[in-house]
Amino acid sequence: MKIVIINSGSSSIKYQLIDMPANEVICSGMIDRIGLESSNFSYVTNTVKVEETLPIPNHKIGLQKISQLLMDEKVGVIESTLEIDAVGHRVVHGGSNFSNTVTITTEVKDKIRQLSDLAPLHNPANLEGINVAEEIFSTAKQVAVFDTAFHQTIPVVAHKYAIPNFLLTENKIRVYGFHGTSHKYVSEKAIHYLNENNNGKSSKIITIHLGNGCSMTAIKDGKSVDHTLGFAPMNGLIMGTRSGDIDQSVIFHMVNSLGYSLEAVNNLLQKQSGMLGLTGYSDLRDIESNAENGNTDCQLALDMNAYRIKKFIGSYAAVLNGLDAIIFTAGIGENSSYIRKLVCSEMDYFGLELDQKKNEIRSKEMREISTTKSRTKILVIPTNEEIEIANQVYELLLS
Incomplete structure (x- = not known):
């Protein structure tokens, strides 16, 4: 199963094409300094490494650049977008609505858009990545993985603010936590390392x-x-x-x-x-x-x-x-x-x-x-x- 992963940050896009369940990275790369004249672009496979410095004004242009190279005649790794089974998207804020990974629907996109006020540097970029990916990989399943999910275990004594109770019960104002996929990944690596040594x-x-x-x-x-x-x-x-x-x-x-x-x-x-x-x-x-x-x-x-x-x-x-x-x-x-x-x-x-x-x-x-x-x-x-x-x-x- 070939899965494209799109991680749209506030000023960057990291991406990988991964063959699952082997966790084999077919290609990877990133764009940073999006919005500047000196954006850095990289595209790496087992045999090819492309690096460029060029102006990339926004996330849409960046994602289009990535898709072009994936299917490029000389350095591409797929012939058609039909080869892609799914696209996984990192989404920063899932609010109280999403505590698990979900298939993206119109309703899911609407909720991500509504939550943009809480993550104005991220959710709009995440949603842009989803919209562009739906156009490029039109036959693939689109899936959202939320940064906030890993932090659902934070106890109430830590996630509740000292404000009137109704703001939590009715308006869901609380600590949600972010960068969850990163913290989860490295913590599991660390725990395995500590267990081997302790x-x-x-x-x-x-x-x-x-x-x-x-x-x-x-x-x-x-x-x-x-x-x-x-x-x-x-x-x-x-x-x-x-x-x-x-x-x-x-x-x-x-x-x-x-x-x-x-x-x-x-x-x-x-x-x-x-x-x-x-x-x-x-x-x-x-x-x-x-x-x-x-x-x-x-x-x-x-x-x-x-x-x-x-x-x-x-x-x-x-x-x-x-x-x-x-x-x-x-x-x-x-x-x-x-x-x-x-x-x-x-x-x-x-x-x-x-x-x-x-x-x-x-x-x-x-x-x-x-x-x-x-x-x-x-x-x-x-x-x-x-x-x-x-x-x-x-x-x-x-x-």
Whole structure:
């Protein structure tokens, strides 16, 4: 069974064509920096690697570029879209409506659209991916896998806000959690690794997903018990363009005293804040480069980023009543040795001791970067949301 996986992020598209149930990746690639003149495009098979830098203004153009190469006479891997059995889509916000993987219908798309207010940087991009895929792969089954599903195990003491009860019971306002496919995938890899090394004892881990969007999850014995993102994916950690945690009174002050409209505040906190607001850059590679060249705003932003992560490590270690491992994953978590160094410095109270040489190693494989004396393991586990989505799509189609 051939399944195309489309993971449309706020500024990127990751994709894979996977043969199931063998989990054989026929081709893969990604587009990042969507919306910029210098978007990066990659397309990789067992025999071909295509890399380009070109302007990709939106997700639709990006998906069309991907489909063209899949069927290209020289580098393509399929002759016809009829070969594709299913398309699995990552969808960020499923609200209280979707706790499981579902076949996409008109009603499902309508609900994803309605939930766009809660994930304005993501659900519209996810829906665009669905609409374009329906046109390109018209005979394939379209399936949605929701980021929020993995976090349905978060207990009420953690997912309920301290606001009037009816807002939960009637309006479903609660912590939903996001990046669920990533946190689930890397946590299962980590638990397997810990079991091999610790005789199968119960696990207490923190997964740290760092990309343009960022989140952390406290996971006990394989289940999500707390998470930094909440009702919508904009609180918690400092992100590429999102502010993360902020005192609510700042919002009221901006509206009531500074003359901002609610729409303007929302736009500022979602699209003009975070690392972009602090430095003028949203891509961490640019920020690290400028910090090395003496840009004090960029250096401060990196320090703030790491400080926020440290705060949540401390709080989640308390929630878990212990800590076996922390896991870095996603684009920044896997590739930025500097961020990992900042986060793990002066954390000996939690048993974290980083091996500086191991930390500098670049690899696409899972690796341990803590010292042999470190009581808490520090792991880098490349996420593969696409494989996780493919497994869930395959299971749905067989059921």
